[in-house]
Amino acid sequence: MATKSENHARGEKKPPVKIRINGSWHEFEPGRDIEPEMTLSYLLREKLGFTGLKVACDEGACGACTVLMDGKAVLSCMKLAAEADGHEILTIEGLPEDDPVIQAFAKQCEPGYGTALQCGFCTPGFVMTAKALLNENPKPTPGEIKEGLSGNICRCGCYSGIARAVLHASEDAPKGGKP
């Protein structure tokens, strides 16, 4: 069986890249819709308009571009779009507004911890990172929450409120079920 690159060498058309995004399969034609060096964040934002994820550092240092790939958090600025071929991507647009994590971030105003967001630029990244954390560990301890969110930067500094929101989201989760 010929490899993809051999097919390419013979001038055969490359098969499309297929990515399931927020529940729907999308096909991207190499050379037209997608380039080898294109990052997943670029494809999602600039080509498809999923602007919930943000590109703030573009080098994997801040977590603002976090999306879920097969339920796990990935930094979409550090992932090539082609690497998502055959995988399932979830962006914040794919979450319902009554998602417990979104709700917990929105509602946090428990005295002593401030709000869980201010400018809101980093928030989608934190929400998606928290989703992945709770997927893996539905009842994290405060220490595990800190560890799990330590790849994200909030310059407005709402870390106390964020930690509280994630804790509340985990409390709202049904026992043993996905939050």
Added chain:
Amino acid sequence: MSTPPRPYTPRTARKFIGAYRPRIDALEKAAGKVEFVDDLTLKSRFPGMLYAKVMRSPYAHARIISIDASKAEQLPGVKAVLTCKDPEVSSLKPTSAGWTDGVDTVSYERMMWRHFRDRRVLGDHACWATDEVGAVVAAESEQIAEEALKLIKVEWEVLPFVLDPMEAMKPGAPVIHPEIAPRNILPKDTVGGKDIFVDKGDADKGFAKAEVVVEATSVHHNATQASLDNWCCLVDWKSDKLTVMSNSYEADQTRMHISQMLDLPINKVRVISSYVGGQFGRGDTGDQPFFLFTALLSRKTGRPVKFRHNRRESFHDSRQPAIYTGKAGALKDGTITSLHFKGIGNSGAYADHTMFALKFAPTEITEVALAHIPNVRMETYGVYTNKLPACMMRGVGNSQFNLIFGHVVDMLAEKLGMDPIDLALKNFGHEWGGLPDKSLSAVLREGAKRIGWAAKRHKPGAGPVLDRVKKRGVGFSFHPAWHAEWQEARRGEIRIRITLNPDCSVVLDAPTVETGTGSNTCNVLGCAEALGFLGIGPGDIVWPHTVDTETSLKDCVQTDSAVSYLQSEVMAHAAREIRKQLLEKAAKLMKAKPEDLDIADGRVYRKAAPGKSMTVKDVFMRGDMLPLVVEMGRPPNGEKTGVPYIANFAEVEVDTSTGRVQVLKLVVLNDCGTVMYASGAEAQQIGGQVIGVGEALTEEIIYDEATGVPLNFNWIDYKIPTIADMPDIDPALLEVWRGAGEYGACGIGEGTVTCTPRAVLNAIYNAIGVRIDDIPVKPEKVLRALGKA
């Protein structure tokens, strides 16, 4: 959190103001639905859009001798190239990125730092490595634009450079802007004043009278604002009209800047600002030269052009670094007789707001906190170097000053054998109040209680040793808050418009660019409070988040943390006018005199017979159905009320074997006058600590001394604290002082970063008994101080 939270108790019970509640935009933001300028300017929304990229200097100091862009122009996809030699660029006036500090809108002639117009829009003189100079390209994609820049042939005259302000002041040092500062030292100007800009009493005599004198040094390096939302603008210049979308936090000033620099009538420039992903003083105001070259590219191509910084390029501005020396003299009883502070600021390549940080802010501090000290001298020298320009950042000037102020207070107290809390209360207040100052007393006593001062404070370095190598200590620093209403007089009128619809829903035009500070929620709470007689709540009020200079009133700029209350003060007055007009409407329907009627809980009733009433809705629905619109402008209340105080208390643990400092706990105290929105105020108190702790321990821009090239313009090597790096933070909101006006509030957000580095440094000294004078306190500095490295 180790201590259970202690919600504040409002001094005056109110219905909405001061509440613990979510932000008005919380759900939209949590769901990722708010759109920032980079989101609003996708190519799919502007199909003809081009992308601009600007050439950056590879040298710390250089001049362009010749430039040849012919190859770049031929690259497929390139639509326009402009160079510094093109007349439409070279004919632009010299400018500054410090036209205004944002409090007021100013013209070219009235710009705040008009003595220092040292910037060219795309000039030929590169004054720091990565300076935006030489040429700019518009192309179909950012990649093509970048490729094109590489094809531009530049002949550089590489010039000698200087990074250190002390070196830059020496004779023979490379001179950066000879026409403004022949020895690199910024001359006196009408706004900042002369080198010795405060000279109260006789400082020398005051020191001669003193029985105890201390001298200290503090060094503040340049941290950067690090907004996540990189600078971005789209300019569409069609026929004679120019439209700009940007994440500048000042729409009106951006419009004035563009109008005056490009010689366009004001009504031919439209500026639109939507949500901004964090401000922190970034880029000062709307006076960035890139707006202008992006505009010229749009005119040349007839297409919308987008210019945005990447993360590296967003290291575009920084906190003004300052080397301060401070001297304090006192009598043995703790009465301070004299203070002398001397600052040397590294302005970097352009002056911008250097003197705001170095002279303007300390002058304000003198006016309030040092009012009871008989002899005070302050002098400062802003020095050009070939580093990143340094100007506004959250806590501008105050953060640098607090680092030395809190230092001499701590040292003097130690030498006097006094508790620094007692020393502070004995000497510091404000001009319009006596001693001890009630506000300062309240923040320091509350802070001491919450950190466990009495139990944890010990003699320097004399605390218990944990795990054989770890030592703990506590420290604090305090500062006068800014800005009370009287300090905002320069803003002129604050304008708002309330539209009351026939169904009692409200549209509140209280324009200010939404940068996350929480003032939008303060506005809505203030409006609901003022219109309480209508029986409505915050949910009945719509606050448009977009500022559009074509349709909005002038925006109240997000500076001084003052928008949170300034607009609400005007609303209180506007609500009285609404009540009056409603009563007039109702009087006709109820066949009564307006003065015989009143309104409560959404009903208009006869004072003599409260049972005879009609709802406000009915007043409209049975009447003319015309929305009631009240537009009102009021200048800030100028009554001199002094200012309240803020303080931070810190507990640290120092590992004496590795030099690592861990902040265990921070207590952040703000006397707010009136808490406008408790959850937002706490978010500012807690949030400010990320910058405060970052500046204290990790954040610093590092240069290659051999080339002058900055080495860490990225977020891997420029270390911003994450959730895992932050300590427990205990926010304490107090209402002790009171300003003028309906609420008598004071801005708090900006100052929350100000006391953190000094509180941490004083705590480190308490832990290890050795002082470290410069921040960030990296482990090697601790080990050096301990004689271990």
